[in-house]
């Protein structure tokens with residue numbers, strides 16, 4: 073018997089792979105998945121009403137990491153993937169309350185083209201000259217990790233950090249860049265520094281290579297979703313899992329090891345339990361820590377020390393005439409120094425086709441919790457007022473939205489602070505000594521959906537290896 077705890081994308085993938093892989097290897101293995109809530113998908117949650125397709129959580133996944141795309145192919149839904157629209161492949165950064173296009177060539181948090189950088193009004197002349205110094209500064213001569221903030225300020229200067237890198241990082245991790253580990257979150261950057269001695273030079277070379285690759289054939293859009301939203305992935309994955317495998321409304325409380333039998337006991341409410349040869353815990357780290365505490369206080373302590381950030385998303389639908397801005401981009405990010413209540417906003421109905429009826433605009437704002445943590449406890453009305461105030465200033469939005477959907481995620485996105493890699497290494501070496509136990513989820517090697525899928529695949533490889541012994 074194999075038990076998966078958690079029915080988000082990590083748990084569903086682990087469950088599906090345990091079933092398909094054990095079939096392929098001709099292993100006789102029963103699989104059960106237990107999900108605490110009444111629905112599957114975890115933070116992936118699409119709400120469809122009145123012609124609107126609103127994403128509470130993730131609205132897309134990145135196509136450059138193969139695992140999500142490959143899973144879609146495997147379960148036969150690759151033909152339902154949709155890329156972002158090609159009309160406006162750009163986004164904006166707020167500067168003194170105005171939207172300015174991200175200079176062409178910028179990648180994640182650094183410039184990759186000189187002329188668009190020189191022309192951009194986002195940075196002062198002094199700021200641009202400081203960024204250009206990256207071309208001449210010597211590379212760091214140690215492998216020691218550093219924070220994202222320290223890296224950007226060291227290579228490109230404080231202005232590049234405050235005006236561009238910080239809001240970009242905030243948009244991805246909803247996190248404090250002075251604490252985030254560069255090597256855990258963006259390992260490609262120290263590699264670029266090491267190989268090219270300069271981030272700008274590395275990005276210019278990268279651009280040249282990708283231009284050559286693009287010329288050699290079609291490729292996926294950088295971000296992918298589905299016509300009916302991200303829930304499609306959850307629905308189709310669970311459809312391929314045999315009936316009777318998944319139990320919703322069933323919260324696991326504790327996982328214990330029965331040393332004599334070398335089996336695991338998964339405990340639920342009311343003294344109910346199930347014995348298992350294999351257990352995959354696919355939960356946010358703090359929940360996983362609580363469940364595994366009696367079986368492995370060491371793993372529990374390590375998992376419990378991984379921080380998570382919270383997030384609030386607000387979907388808002390407006391009539392076209394309520395918005396002054398042409399919305400000729402995918403959305404915008406807001407530097408913390410602009411002191412707004414929102415940290416980013418996607419123009420959802422511009423970014424993807426078929427997200428709203430004609431003449432209706434669907435926007436999705438992310439509320440900034442870094443400046444005010446207790447925002448998560450505010451009433452929906454207060455949150456809407458703050459978001460509308462910003463949208464009025466930045467996009468000239470007038471009046472009330474015709475539909476609103478607020479979603480609060482408390483402690484949902486793992487924060488890879490300095491020391492994360494060591495912590496994960498320690499967790500992995502402890503787990504290696506516990507046959508039949510594995511973890512999946514966003515606490516380890518990436519917070520995005522592709523990384524979660526990959527974490528589940530690796531967990532299944534470990535479990536089936538243990539089972540084969």
Ligand SMILES: Cc1cc2nc3c(=O)[nH]c(=O)nc-3n(C[C@H](O)[C@H](O)[C@H](O)COP(=O)(O)OP(=O)(O)OC[C@H]3O[C@@H](n4cnc5c(N)ncnc54)[C@H](O)[C@@H]3O)c2cc1C
Pocket residue numbers: 077078079080081082083106107108109111112113114115116128129130131132133134322323324325354355356359383385481484485512513514519520521522524
């Ligand atoms: C607002 C937001 C936006 C995001 N945007 C993107 C994006 O655009 N692209 C991207 O790639 N990634 C994005 N992410 C990250 C990504 O969506 C998540 O990292 C990923 O979906 C996490 O999946 P998971 O299965 O590991 O965890 P979860 O989705 O958290 O699932 C865990 C599941 O376990 C259940 N559970 C909890 N405790 C128990 C228990 N004791 N017993 C049984 N079940 C339990 C929960 O109910 C839940 O269903 C976003 C995340 C958030 C919060």
